[in-house]
Every structure is written in C-alpha cells, then in structure tokens.
Amino acid sequence: MTRTRTLLGAGAAALALIMTGCSGGGDADGPVELTFWHGYTEADGDVLEAIVEDFNASHEDITIATEVKTWASIDDTLLTALSAGEGPDIVAMPAERLPVYASRGAFASLDDFYEDEDSNTAHLVPGAVDMVEVEGEKYGVPAGFVPLAVYYNTSLFEDAGIEEFPQDWDQWVEAAEQLTVDENGDGTPEQYGAVIPDHETVANGLWPSLFYGNGGGIVEDGQAVIDSPQNAETLEFWRSAIVDDQISPTGVDGIGADELFGSGKAAMTVGGPWMASIATENGIDYAIAPIPAGPEAQAASAIGISMAASAEATDAEQEAAEEFFSFFLNEENSVEWSLGSGWPPLRSDIPAEDVASNPVVASLTEMAELGRPLLPGVVNSVDVLTAVDELTQRAVAGGDIDALLDEAQGKIQDALE
C-alpha cells in the first residue's frame, strides 16, 4: 500500500481529477465544508468513513467529505490540485512523503495545535510524531505507525519441524534454509524460506530495518551515515544468505514479496498489517513475529501514514481540520481505528487490553517499541531511497559492497544538502 509505483493511470487520472476538481469552501461564519483525501480502501476505509460520519453528526457546522484514492494517485495529483487551489483541505499520505510537501509550504503548521491540551496529541507515539516534523515544526498528525514485522506461514513451519520462531539473524537464516525446498533439484527452489526483496521493499523499510539491526543507519542528524563497516557487514551477510544459501528469490520487490507469500511460495515475509488479510484471503495460516534481532539491536523501520491540513485553507477551515484531528485522536476513536484498521494504537496511553480483541493489533502493539521512523524530516526522501535501492539491488547482485556504499554515501549526502 505504501508503494508508489503500483497503481497508475497517473497521467489520465491526474488530468481527470484536476478537471473535476474538488474544493472546500464556506463563509467565515457559515458551515464549513472540508474535503479529505485518503487511500484506505479496505476494511480500514470503512472504519475511517464511520469515524468521519460520527464527526459530521456531532459537528453541526462542519461537514467533511472524504475522497478515496490510491496512495499513489494521491501523490500524483496532490501537487497539481493544491497549486490550482482545488486540493483537499485534509490529506493522508505515506509519512515519508510529507516533508517534501511541508517544506514547499503546502501544509499548515500545527505547532499551536499540538500545544493545545484538548488536541489529544500529548500521548502520541513519539516516532510517529517525528515523521510529521520538518525543521522543528509539526505539519501533520499521524494516522498510522506500525513497525515492519515478519509474517510467517505456520503450516510450512510445522512441516519443516520448526517450533520456535527465530530470535536472531543466524537462527533466522537457519530456519529459512530449512524451509527452502528444491524438490526436483534443478537449482531453483520451489519453496523459499523467506522473501527478501532487494528494491522497493515494503514501505522502503526492509533494508533500513536490517541496517539498524547491526548498529548501522542511513541518515543521522541530517548527515548521510550509510557508508559504515556495520552496513557493509549487513549487506554481505544478507547477500550471502539470499544468493549463496538461496533462502530467497533475487530481484523481487515489495509487491512481489506480498504475492510470493500469498501464493504460499515463501514461508516468511516482512510486511505490514495488510499481510494478515492477504494471508486470510489465500487461506494461509499465519502468525506474526518481530523482525529477529541483529548482532547489535532489534529494530524495525516503521510504516507511517500522516495527515496534514492544506496551507490554502481559511482560518475557519483550518480550525475545523484541527477539530477533526483531535476527534480522530480521542480515546474512543483511537481504539476503534486501531481495531478496525489492524494498526496498533497511535496513543501510548491506550491500555493493551483495549485492543486485545484483534489478535493482529495485539501482537503488533507488543512490538511497537521496536518501530523507528523512516528518514524523519528528510525533504528529498526520493533521492535517498533511490540511492538505498540501488545500493541493495547491486550489492545482492554481487557488486563491490565497499564501492557501492561509498557511492551511496555521496548520493545521499547530495540529496540532503
């Protein structure tokens, strides 16, 4: 879902959307109408619609009209729509896309809103809030924040006689080797122990998670830190596991990984909460576990969705948008949203038993503290993520890791400046 390439029709859709347009409006003291773009299309969409309806029912002077698009088309159409003054008043988007819009002045600053005690923002998960911050100012509220986790096929685990889910990288690779099956001995396994994409990974977070596990990183304090001996070790470790031990097919991207897991051809995948529904749809018995610990740390890059309010909005519209944000983040709705969407609660003060009725949420909530925001505050995340993709793809294909890291370091530093 957070992948951007997938769904297209970009050009045509963009044009159509600009033509049909949509705008909020209303007089200063009359009723305020807001448009809200989001990309929640599954069960999560229904829950969000229900929350919006409740909001509309309880606020006589505000009406929010939602428009559902794919995440990719939100990204493709937002620029033209906003710059033509026809954009949404509230928009939800993949969190790593927010800084570029915010830094160009597309979104209203919410610093005052956060200071307001009634805004329900005091107990938000800190990592989620990091993702809406650009140059020290907050431009949005989180709508979702969940660490990547391993989704695994429990029947395949049983068949292979693995009883306990691996706790560290070595055990992880060992289990994956046991789960890799090449029945006809042609050198290409029919069943892979894991699927480790080497580019465009889920929410771009797989390799960052692995880098963190060995004490490495990508960007720290606005500086590129990718060229480190830790990252070189990480890349070599996983290249060897993927290529030499054949625990995963090569050249797969995040969508391909979802498909392989969904078709039962891979026993483990790293993904987001939607993997639960993919598994259920395909009749796969699954369980969720945290990404096993690396030599230095146990960590997982998080998938974030942020909501922001357009800077074009009038004061009344902005106030109404903030009213909605605090409504969305109140205790009752936080629980409802979490249970309905399958994402852990955004507030750290929601007791675990409140969300225990949804087993996916319960297990994801347990590992919430492993989640790290992806490239918080980095405006040019496009070039940084492209450089990481190029690095991992080439490294897995057998490129010279030191040279590749050096090159990636230069590109990422350029992108940050």
Next chain:
Amino acid sequence: MTAQHPPARRYRPPAPLGGRRGSRRGLGRRNLRAFAFLAPALVVLGLFVVWPMISALRLSFTDASGFGREEWVGLENYVTVFTDPDILNAVLNTVQYTLLFTPTAVLAALGLALLLNNPHLPFRSFFRTALFVPFVISFAVAAFAWSYLIDPQVGLLNYWLGGLGIRMGNVLQDPTLAMPAVAFVAVWKLFGFYFVIFLAGLQDIPASLYEAARVDGAGPWSRLRHVTLPLLSNTMAFVLIFAMIAALQAFDQIYVMTGGGPYGNTQTMVMEIYESGFRKLEVGFASALSYVLLIATLLLSIVQFLFFGRKEKDLS
C-alpha cells in the same frame, strides 16, 4: 514495326511534408474564412498547448515548487540539466531506448506492410486488423499484461519457455535486459500504427511503375530498392519522425513495468521529468528539463525533414 505503348501517366509524387506552394491570389479572404473554421481548434490549442508551454518556459527560470512564491533563478536549472550525472544517465538511456525502438518498430512495420500488400496473401484483412489491434490497447494495460506474461514466478511466457528448457529469468530486474524488454513492449504496441501508414503509402504507388520495372528486367529486390523505397520516402520520413518522437517520450510502460529500475537503467528523460516535478516537487527544474527535451526533439525532427526533403528533390 514497333508496338506503340500508351504513354504512362506521368507520376507525380505526393506533396512533400511541408506542402506545395499554392497560388497567391484571393489569399486574404480565404485566410479569414480558414481562420474562422480553425478558431475552435486554435482556441483549444492555445489554451492547452501554447499557454502551458509559455508558462513552463517561465517556470523553467524559477525555483517553482507548485506552492507559494517562486523566485527567479536565471539559468541555474539549465546548468543543472547539463551537469547532473543523473540527467546524463537519463539522456543516455533515452538514446539507447530510441536506438532500440525506432529501427525495430519501423522495420517490423515496413516488412509486414510489404508482406501484406501482396494481394494474393490469404486472410489478408484478418492479419491487417490483427496487427493493428495492439495500437488500440491502452499503453498501461499493455504494459501490465506484458509484465505478468514475463513475470519469473507466475508468467505464462516463462512457463512455456521453461517447458522448452529456456530460462528467461527475471527480465525486468536484469540490468541488461530491462531496457530491451520495455522497448519491445513499445514496439509491440506501436508498430501497428506505422504498419497502417506504410500500407497506405504502398498502395499509393502506381502499379504501372512496377510493370515498367518488370519490363526492364528488375527482380523483386531491385523493384523494392528502386521503385518501392524511393516512392515511400515521404511515408518513411513521417513514420521515422513519429517513431523517434514516441521513443524520446518513452514513459508509460517504463513507469508501469520497471519504474526506471533496475538501478536507474530504464530511467528515461520523461521519467526524470515526472520524478523531478511530481515526486520531488521541483517544478522549475522539471520545466527546464522538458524544454531541453523539446528542443532536442525539434532539432532531430528538423534534421530528418531536411534529409528526406533532399531525397525528395533528387527524385523529382
């Protein structure tokens, strides 16, 4: 005694692409009427083509992002276009794509047009229609269909070829095969259009010329070289220019199939424009890049016009 051949109708080649010069009389009134007829089209063109072009030209000298106030930055964007290694990579990829696509598409279209121009071929109209069908399909749909066909895990094509012992591997993730693959999809999708144009051009060539050539003892190869190809040069110019422009603007299937990857190997100029404008919100820079592409396309088209224009002159 010599048999008197009736004089062959003097062959007049079709008008060159620029048109023939007409009479100058009564031009004013006719122009006015012409403009009245053209007005609706001109208004649309002006609003949706000329105005955006002027506005993009202005933006290309600014640091516009689409929001807020833009600042004039002079030639900075253009300097970046010519110095950024990523752009150079995109230019080289576009050139490679053009070299793969244009000759393949044009030759395939020409070859099949020659074949299907033969009146004795069975199922001629079926083949003509069949070859045109891909052109009617949306590019995005074709691209999705092909990515599934050649998918290494679930692809039908891979499955069939696997049965024959041929392994294609993960074509779209292979740095050497990805570009030929996306170029192939464009050939498959577009050659039907060039094919129809060639077919029309072939049917414009009078049969008497072939008869004359045959009488002079020309074999099939000579007839192709000395009759068909020279008389097809206008059509050829049109098709080549269209194919080249299509190649320089490659985007749709690349966006769908590879997203510019693996590691930037299929990142073309238009992909770069899209990424700069819509992903990085560097609208000013994207405009400058568009203008560089526009001017390059224009120059290449002019070179081709001149080349074929001269051939035309040689012929008459």
